[in-house]
Amino acid sequence: MDAQLPRPLVLVLVEDSAADERFFREILKDMPISTTLKVARDGEEALTLLRTLGEEKDPLMPDVVFLDLHLPKKDGYEVLAELNKDARLCHLQVWVFIIAENDLSKEVLERRGLVVAGYLLKPVGVETLTQLLRHLRS
Numbered sequence: 001m002d003a004q005l006p007r008p009l010v011l012v013l014v015e016d017s018a019a020d021e022r023f024f025r026e027i028l029k030d031m032p033i034s035t036t037l038k039v040a041r042d043g044e045e046a047l048t049l050l051r052t053l054g055e056e057k058d059p060l061m062p063d064v065v066f067l068d069l070h071l072p073k074k075d076g077y078e079v080l081a082e083l084n085k086d087a088r089l090c091h092l093q094v095w096v097f098i099i100a101e102n103d104l105s106k107e108v109l110e111r112r113g114l115v116v117a118g119y120l121l122k123p124v125g126v127e128t129l130t131q132l133l134r135h136l137r138s
Contacts, residue, residue, distance in 0.1 A: 008034040009133055012053075012062045014046040014079065015039065015097075016071050020122070024066070027126050033133045038062070043074025047082055050089055063136050065094045066120065069105050080114040093117040095132070097124075 011028075015021050021039060028035050038053070040046035046067070054061040065083075069076030076096065083089045098105055098119045109116060120128065 006034075006137065007060070008036045009064070009136055010036050010038070010053075010060045010062045012046070012049065012065045013037060013039045014041075014043070014065065014067045014071065014076070016041050016068065020068070023123060027124065027129055030126070031130055031133065033130070033137060035133070036060070042072040043076065043079045045073075046071070046079050047074065050083065050092070051086075054088070062092060064117070064132075065092050066097065067094050067116075068097045077108065077112060077114065080109070080116065081112070084113075084115055090115075093136070095120050097122045 013021060013024055015024070025037065028037060038049060040049045046065075050062070050065070067076045067079060071079070074082075080094065080096075083092060083094065094116050095118050096105065096109070096116050099122055101121070103119075106119065118132075120132075
């Protein structure tokens, strides 16, 4: 009997920069972990996507959400606030992109009581992302 392969990790990237999305895809392409990537380019699109995942039409809930805070339509803070209030989505692991270790976004998130799994420095390195995805897989 063949051992069943684990399902790919389902990742959601919420990013309005096409260059950053391409860079992220390139990292995933060479990764030793199987992934499925879904992308939203603004906050409203992210919320719509996340609310439809896990339903009959698209039954796989994401394993992790990578969120840029500076988005059109609804910013990342608004997205997080809505996710944190949604009983079905509040458990999602959301990793927020920051541009420096001392990024003021961390303080804003904390002051607003918004919960995140962690922070990733932009641009994300291959080793950092691989390590995070391996941790999620275990």
